[in-house]
Amino acid sequence: MSNEKQSSIDKEFVPYAEALALKELGFDELCLGYYTIYSDGEVKFFTSDKGFRNLEAPTFSQCFRFFREKHNLIGGVQYIGGLKPETTWWDIYVIGHFNTDIGEMSMEYQPFEEAELELLKKLIEIANEQQIRKIP
Numbered sequence: 001m002s003n004e005k006q007s008s009i010d011k012e013f014v015p016y017a018e019a020l021a022l023k024e025l026g027f028d029e030l031c032l033g034y035y036t037i038y039s040d041g042e043v044k045f046f047t048s049d050k051g052f053r054n055l056e057a058p059t060f061s062q063c064f065r066f067f068r069e070k071h072n073l074i075g076g077v078q079y080i081g082g083l084k085p086e087t088t089w090w091d092i093y094v095i096g097h098f099n100t101d102i103g104e105m106s107m108e109y110q111p112f113e114e115a116e117l118e119l120l121k122k123l124i125e126i127a128n129e130q131q132i133r134k135i136p
Helices: 003-010 016-024 060-071 112-134
Strands: 033-037 043-046 055-057 074-081 089-095
Touching: 016 055, 016 060, 016 112, 060 074, 060 112, 074 112, 089 112
Parallel strands: none
Antiparallel strands: 033 043, 033 055, 074 089
């Protein structure tokens, strides 16, 4: 597989730091990708079922479903404006249980993938805050 094709596949999976945070929140689903951590601290991403799995690498779709089903959080990326990819801007939003607005909508991101990653980070942050509030 060429490097160009591999890098386009990699975009479907969340980065290592977010995969680790999701695991700490209870994400425990089988994934098509995974991260392997070597003894020297190097982290590598793989998309096959071969090798030693240290950490599952979920797709963005799996993550958003996890937050919807386990934390009652729904997030989205909203178009702001722009006619070309290099001039198009996006906002993120998060809605919680009973349609309550949570999170920020005043941020502008470019490109779409940056907005999607920031949305995931915001969902992780909110879910962590909710778990802290539940602890007596």
